[in-house]
Amino acid sequence: MTQADGTGVRTLGARYQELLNRLIVGINVCVREVGSMLLLAGQVFYYGLRPPYRFAQIFLQMRLIGVQSLFIVVLTGIFTGMVFALQSGRAFRLFNAESLTGAVAGLSLARELAPVLTALMVTARAGSAMAAELGTMRVTQQVDALEAMAVHPVNYLVAPRVFATVLMLPLLAAIFNFVGALGTYVVGVMLLRIDEGIFLYNIRWYVDIEDLVQGFSKAICFGFVLAVVGCYKGLHATGGAKGVGIATTSAVVIASVAILVGDYFLTALLF
């Protein structure tokens, strides 16, 4: 009886120990990974802001990232605005304040929804593509070939993608913002029959330029993060098609989490 208890305690101790070990290894890997990503972020400025400047590459990436994300951004923007108006309009109606619907939706869109949701959509659309493309280049030795020809991969591959994303994301967020507001207007004024004059007046009264600036600053940060993460995961892909798949998935997961967590801290610290 006592003997059985003794072994029970021991195995529990051993298991606890093993769990602890795994946790330590996990944290170690995490810290190292974040460190390497920060290093890459630094290299983007070091190698990206010196000649040769890759304007052609930047424009190409702007087209891939910006123009091709336009449709999903418009689509998600409209529906986000519409559902937001629907929900908040109903809630405000409970205490006869539905005229505030436009203002609340406008504020939320400008500060949070436009930058965050745009960044998430672009992560899914373009961040994943960066990881897959650079990952394929890595595992088929095209990155090695680039280096062997004395071209730095950060200068040629990473920096143009990061710069293009940082340039395009605020624009896409602005579009999201606009069509989102349009969506709120459609639902608020046409469906919930809120008075048009008051609806618009409240949007203008409550939504300041500062709210827009806050949203755009966030969009710039998120764009930087999602592009760096996508490129990092691609450049560090190993082991064939499966490795590229893993790199792509983890790029999307890490970037999305970083955007949502970063959003809180940006809001709390800066605004």
Place this chain on the structure above:
Amino acid sequence: MIRIENLYKSFGQLQVLKGINLEVPKGKITVIVGRSGQGKSVLLKHIIGLLKPDSGEIYVDDKLITRMSANELNRVRRRCGMLFQDAALFDSMDVFDNVSFPLVEHTALDEEEIAARVARTLALVDLYNVESKWPAELSGGMKKRVGLARALVLEPEIMLYDEPTTGLDPITSAQINQLIIDTQRRLQMTALVISHDMTSTRQVADQVVMLHAGEIVEAGDVDSFFNSNEPAVLQFLKGEAQGPLGESERNHAS
């Protein structure tokens, strides 16, 4: 001249290079032979700085490249050309953009001159009217020759060829061998060639080095290599299944 001193490299548990010492003389063709999976490509990638050794040094013209900054290393790389074993063409670019890439990056030539140089270099590897094809549309041997053209287009001082004739028919192989010899003579190039092909080794080599199990088992000029009494070399030359190379491969695996 390339000098390699005490080079060690492991991938995880797998020790690939175990103390390589080698001098590649300037203006000569050195051929590295050895069985598959013995670290020949890994050695080549160290010379151009794509892999960092665990320990040991590599000098290119008395400059220590194993501890250089990225910018210094790129200055050395600009004088080198490398043909990858599986060509490593940029698959998002057509053949023209692949071959012209080094010219666009590192010279100030205008478009006309670049087009002329690309066509001339492709003709050297016996390719015509392929400029607008994509790498995916090429055969394995054509890819290899496009890779060769891309490596040669800048007329580098140092050329690293990873199996330039593997996968080519005998006639094209002979042409490529002749090309290696001709360019080396014309440009006084230092060339390092990895090869499995004993006929072409005899044809192109000034010096032959044999790599096995991460060590150099024989190094010397062509004649002394092909007349060597070293059992490993004899087995390799005769292509026998039994012998010191086969045995150590088994030991290696266990």
